[in-house]
Amino acid sequence: MEYVLQTERLTKRYGKVNVVEDVSMHVRKGSIYGFIGKNGAGKTTFMRMVSGLAMPTAGTMKLFGSEELEKERLRIGTLIEAPGALGGMSARENLEVLRRSFGIQEKERVEEMLSLTGLSDTGRKKVKNFSMGMKQRLGIAISLMRSPDLLILDEPMNGLDPAGIREVRELLLKLNHEKQITILISSHILDELSRIATDYGIIREGRLIEEFRASDLEKRCRRCLKLSVDDPGRAAAVLEQILSIQNYDTPEPGILRVFEGLEDTAGINKALVEGGVSLKESYLTGQSLEGYFVELVGEELTGK
Amino acid sequence: MMGLFRAEIYKLVRNKALYICIAVTIGVVILMYLMLASAGVMAENSLMELAGQIFSGDFIPCILAIFVSIFVIEEYGSGMMKNVAGKGAERWKIFLAKLMVAELASVLLILAGIGAGLFGGWIWKGSSSFTGEFWQNLLIYAGLQILMEMALVAVYVLGSDLCRNYAAGISLGIAISFFPLVLAEVLDMKFQGKGFALSDYWLVTRSINCPYEGFTKEYVLKTILIAGLWFVLASGAGIRHFSRRDIN
Numbered sequence: 001m002e003y004v005l006q007t008e009r010l011t012k013r014y015g016k017v018n019v020v021e022d023v024s025m026h027v028r029k030g031s032i033y034g035f036i037g038k039n040g041a042g043k044t045t046f047m048r049m050v051s052g053l054a055m056p057t058a059g060t061m062k063l064f065g066s067e068e069l070e071k072e073r074l075r076i077g078t079l080i081e082a083p084g085a086l087g088g089m090s091a092r093e094n095l096e097v098l099r100r101s102f103g104i105q106e107k108e109r110v111e112e113m114l115s116l117t118g119l120s121d122t123g124r125k126k127v128k129n130f131s132m133g134m135k136q137r138l139g140i141a142i143s144l145m146r147s148p149d150l151l152i153l154d155e156p157m158n159g160l161d162p163a164g165i166r167e168v169r170e171l172l173l174k175l176n177h178e179k180q181i182t183i184l185i186s187s188h189i190l191d192e193l194s195r196i197a198t199d200y201g202i203i204r205e206g207r208l209i210e211e212f213r214a215s216d217l218e219k220r221c222r223r224c225l226k227l228s229v230d231d232p233g234r235a236a237a238v239l240e241q242i243l244s245i246q247n248y249d250t251p252e253p254g255i256l257r258v259f260e261g262l263e264d265t266a267g268i269n270k271a272l273v274e275g276g277v278s279l280k281e282s283y284l285t286g287q288s289l290e291g292y293f294v295e296l297v298g299e300e301l302t303g304k
Numbered sequence: 305m306m307g308l309f310r311a312e313i314y315k316l317v318r319n320k321a322l323y324i325c326i327a328v329t330i331g332v333v334i335l336m337y338l339m340l341a342s343a344g345v346m347a348e349n350s351l352m353e354l355a356g357q358i359f360s361g362d363f364i365p366c367i368l369a370i371f372v373s374i375f376v377i378e379e380y381g382s383g384m385m386k387n388v389a390g391k392g393a394e395r396w397k398i399f400l401a402k403l404m405v406a407e408l409a410s411v412l413l414i415l416a417g418i419g420a421g422l423f424g425g426w427i428w429k430g431s432s433s434f435t436g437e438f439w440q441n442l443l444i445y446a447g448l449q450i451l452m453e454m455a456l457v458a459v460y461v462l463g464s465d466l467c468r469n470y471a472a473g474i475s476l477g478i479a480i481s482f483f484p485l486v487l488a489e490v491l492d493m494k495f496q497g498k499g500f501a502l503s504d505y506w507l508v509t510r511s512i513n514c515p516y517e518g519f520t521k522e523y524v525l526k527t528i529l530i531a532g533l534w535f536v537l538a539s540g541a542g543i544r545h546f547s548r549r550d551i552n
Binding site for chain 2: 048052053054055070074078080081082083084085093096098100101102103146
């Protein structure tokens with residue numbers, strides 16, 4: 001497995017508090033890694049350490065398989081917390097500052113980034129007068145200036161309206177699919193995250209408590225057909241004997257949850273009715289990423 | 305490194321604070337001339353004294369402190385520093401590029417002050433005062449002043465990097481301009497008669513006490529050494545601090 005980012009027990013301590021503790025993260029090449037955690041869980045601090053903005057107290061990390069972090073960080077684009085732009089300058093001028101800082105020869109790179117993020121027509125408007133959404137898009141443009149192989153985005157959808165969120169989502173998918181950019185992204189908008197992420201990491205109180213793939217999520221969220229019936233015993237017999245379904249349970253009286261054969265729910269309903277079961281309710285349900293997250297963290301997600 | 309330097313120049317050229325500080329410096333010189341003229345003491349001062357008036361107090365250190373604080377701290381306030389520091393550029397190079405351009409801006413500011421002084425001198429005292437000896441003295445005087453102010457700028461850059469907050473940075477800069485000056489003079493009085501004057505080694509006092517003419521080789525060399533020492537100490541401490549501290 002080729003990892004773009006691999007950390008080993010990465011820790012950051014401020015005073016006596018471990019803000020990030022023993023985090024061993026694995027970001028696969030080409031993946032979109034959704035980094036989930038409550039406010040103050042340590043997501044931003046972790047991202048800042050990876051970006052070289054904060055020094056780890058302990059632990060190691062590899063970027064693109066190498067421990068030469070200074071060199072490899074040239075291949076990273078970041079948008080951490082607020083976009084770093086000079087308020088007294090226009091979007092174009094801010095990007096020009098970075099073009100010069102990075103020694104990028106192609107002057108057209110600035111226009112390319114403005115166009116990619118939909119900021120071409122902002123003209124001489126100063127960044128301090130930008131809307132939150134425009135600032136976020138500028139932040140993404142800044143992070144893409146160097147054609148990075150790994151994008152680290154901390155809450156890039158903050159402050160965006162639904163159309164803006166969709167635009168960013170499409171942009172990230174495009175960058176991932178067409179340019180093979182690996183993305184490490186944190187967001188509180190878990191529904192949005194679940195539409196793009198291929199891998200997930202959940203952090204709680206500075207500790208990475210789970211890493212899993214999107215393909216595992218469905219299993220974990222236990223998608224099922226929920227049935228409300230008059231006779232659960234008879235319904236169970238129909239499921240087992242007629243439909244050969246073994247994977248079901250009875251969480252409460254009169255309720256059955258069926259975990260297999262979900263591709264033909266109409267067939268299940270028909271067999272139950274034909275088997276003499278009175279079916280009061282039948283619907284597909286499953287835990288969302290948010291539900292799963294809340295279950296893991298054990299509390300309501302704050303800052304949503 | 306060149307890229308970082310060019311980017312800093314680009315930012316400097318677009319920095320409103322630079323133009324405001326230059327305008328204020330020129331304005332203060334003109335006001336000073338008007339004040340001297342209205343007091344009728346213009347004739348008592350040589351052109352060299354008039355041109356050097358701007359360095360006779362702590363105005364230049366104060367304005368430099370304000371400009372440097374704004375120029376350095378805006379990188380942190382806006383978050384621009386994250387874009388550069390987090391993208392592979394070595395920290396010492398980033399610091400050095402900022403320092404070099406802050407120095408360049410300070411030289412521009414000082415030259416604007418001297419230029420305004422010369423212009424005022426030309427208006428009030430006429431062109432006959434611009435003798436060969438005057439130019440020679442001015443060259444040495446301005447050179448020494450620039451050296452000392454440049455070293456002071458390195459101290460301000462260090463202070464701004466320590467604070468990373470406008471109010472704190474500007475306050476610290478102004479405090480650096482005022483407080484050691486008074487302290488050194490108090491200590492001079494305490495150690496009077498021991499053949500040692502602490503104020504000789506502090507940049508602001510040395511700048512204020514810099515002679516207008518009759519420069520000895522020893523004085524020039526000592527000034528270069530003191531300025532160089534402060535510059536190296538402040539820059540070294542700044543690079544060390546910037547390289548180790550997290551960037552928010």
